[in-house]
Amino acid sequence: MDSYWRADRLDYALDDPSVFVIPAFDHLLYCGKTVACLACSAHRSVPPFWCRSGSNLDGTRLGDGSIRTIRGSLLSEHAGRDVSCGEKKTMNNRGITIVDYGSGNIGSLYNMFKYIGAEVHVVSDADKIPKDTALVLPGVGHFGRAAEKLEKSGLAKAVLEHADAGGALLGICVGMQLLFQNSSEGDVPGLGLLKGKVCHFDRDRFAERLPLPHVGWGYTDPTNSIGSRLMQNMPRRPRFYFVHSYHAVCANKADAILESTYGYRFTSAVSHANVTGLQFHPEKSHTFGMTLLRNWIKCIND
Secondary structure, three states, X not given: OOOOOOOOOOOEEOOOOOOEEOOOHHHOOOOOOOOOOOHHHOOOOOOOOOOOOOEOOOOOEOXXXXXXXXXXXXXXXXXXXXXOOOOOOOXXXXXXXXXXXXXXXXXXXXXXXXXXXXXXXXXXXXXXXXXXXXXEEOOXXXXXXXXHHHHHOOHHHHHXXXXXXXXXXXXXXXXXXXXXXXXXXXXXXXXXXXXXXEEEOOHHHOOOOOOOOEEEEEEOEEOOHHHHHHOOOOOOOOEEEEEEOEEEEEOOHHHEEEEEEEOEEEEEEEEEOOEEEEOOEHHHOHHHHHHHHHHHHHHHHO
16 A cells, blocks of 8 residues: 555655645535645545644644545534535735636646635636736746747737736646746747846756656745735745746845755746746645635735
């Protein structure tokens, strides 16, 4: 038996066997605690989970009973409440709009926002972007191809107009990189909302041989008060999930709000006025990602 929680739809497991991630957050069972409970979180349409550690997400011991027994007990304990949907409260009035230009983890990102209680929509037509909304620009893969897709879709202009008008904008992974002026990955310019460039990791600066792309969990540290606000209600050094070979280099050092280390220190989150970017994937980072997105929503609504 593996030391990690497993299921047919399990995205990945941390090196800590007490933590797991399932993409279908809107189907998680919920134990009523402040976080989703591992024992409650067996999706109704997938096989049961197994775990050698027998621990809940918050470290609480679940005992030696089978997951079926524990799950049944929790369902009985919470009978009468809708334990299949997580938190139902609406977190913001303006709503979240995910920009779908054919490059990004739309489904898992949508499910994450929905799970934390946000009103969320996906838009692929610039004319259908609501006026009073916060835009989220996802992105995976190659910077140049993503920039070309964004431009050809007609959404690049809409994103720029939204940001120029003071609308909140969040870029994720390659979506964050697109906020900058250019990248060494392709000759296509970025949106230019943030001054700086995106560079490939410099292997010559690595003290040891490390694989690229950088795939896995990394610690983050705030560099200013804005970064600290995004990290509220988290452990001192929370971990987030990264998949990248390139990182941003800010022309304005104050725009760098979080830093991480992979071979050397690099900027893992940025913010300037109404524009924020995350190099990591909050939608893949379970409770850390949930908390960060809640904090971002709170920041843009304050």
